[in-house]
Amino acid sequence: MTQPEHAVPPAAWAEPAQRFDLAGMGRYLVRFVKKTLVIAELEARKLRHDPTELFTRAVQPALWLLVFGQVFTRTRAIPTGDLSYMDFMAPGILAQSVLFIAIFSGITVIWECDLGIVHKFLASPTPRTALVVGKALSAGVRALSQALIVFLLSILLGVKINWNPLALLGVLLAVVLGSGLFSTFSLIIACLVKTRERFMGIGQVLTMPLFFASNAIYPVEIMPGWLQVLARVNPLSYQVDLLRGLMLGGIEPGAALLDFGVLLAVFVILIAIAARLYPRVVI
């Protein structure tokens, strides 16, 4: 019997070393980053074949800004200090529209699992964490189209945007981070409930509390005490705070770092959970 060119696993491919092994950890990290980018590339290629998603994403924030925003600016019902209500809500709507799309993104995993695509990836030597982070990254990049539309409309509506390049970069980063965070949260839910119907139900149940228990469209100060507590543990509030401070200017660097830190920490925890749950969708 012939045994031709079969791949023999090179030693570098062994699981991450248990003992402290700097070179091994380095190799693992390089491999992890490479695989994450391959998964993100896969999603980017899908988007290239069918970019309609980028346009449909723009509809919701446009409606909120044009309809809700215009009306509430006129009523002056919500106290927003020196800011006009439109200025106050524009960053909130950006965060909200990113949340609304990210929170339902996990459904594609259920779909891919029904097909067998997930099985194929799980049977390959790709680290589970790379599969999860790659998906989060691509969700983050897609959300940038929402940032674009919110900025365009904000210019039209006369929002006083802070054009500091560093702040703009910060806005992009905050959008990618927020989208990645909530899409990973969505992935976790998908892995737990496993059916489309239950997933849609839970997604709807979660969206509104996340949105209303945040500072997206009104300041925390006017909320009743119990809601303030919820708003302060809600990651969306930190994202809104960050976006508002960067987009309109005037955020203290320390405060910005704190917001970024909180978002990043939550993101890392969610990734760790998702990487454990993801292999179980096929069971």
Next chain:
Amino acid sequence: MSILETRALTRRFGDLTAVDSLTLSIEAGEIFGLLGPNGAGKSTTIKMLTTLLPPTSGEARIAGFDIARRAADVRRVIGYVPQMLSADGTLSGFENLLIMAKLYDLPRADRVKRVRDALAFMGLGDSADKLVRTYSGGMIRRLEIAQALLHHPPMLFLDEPTVGLDPGARRAVWELIRQLISDKGTTILLTTHLMEEADALCDRVAIMHLGKVVATGTPQQLKDAIGRDGATLDDVFIHYTGDQLLDSGGNYRDTTRARRTARRMG
């Protein structure tokens, strides 16, 4: 030399024992068929061997690697085509393979060449850049097999490779499988409930029923064993599993998946 060995491999789902104490040994270069009616435990067995599903008890080794303790090594020496459609309809055939080539670390220098060669080998050279959504069922199956073989695994798992295919497409897949064995010496474990397929392709088969292997041997040995003149593999199957026509197993979810698969492919 055996490339795959299982010892008392068992998987329970609650009260149900989907795979019950399976002990198997497959020689390198063999085509081994796992036969059985719906719900017999064929896919569950394959999911355990491909490291997707942890066994409840028992053990298995592939190319010397334990599936539980050395899962990462196992993943590098196997190829797997799931029962459902696993090609991504929203990408082209070329892209489907390219992504896999990158995930399996094929050297950058000949990555594209290997993908093109694999597509040509499967007779998909002309459709490489079309979206997989536009492929026929037979083309999708061939693409999936190409995808599972890119990294030249010594062991290939095919879960119902010809389900939903018309007779012509089915024969084309058989031909490819035979060619793989003669060209590359790949060992194949496939599942099927088509006795004709098992007879035409497999060196040895095991018949599973309600999670247990009830008979193992070459198709000829099994036919001889039931002691009836001119017995076909169909007779053997019915002899061991009872008449499943009226009382076929399999759960709703699996059936809808298989149906959906067939429809998407059609």
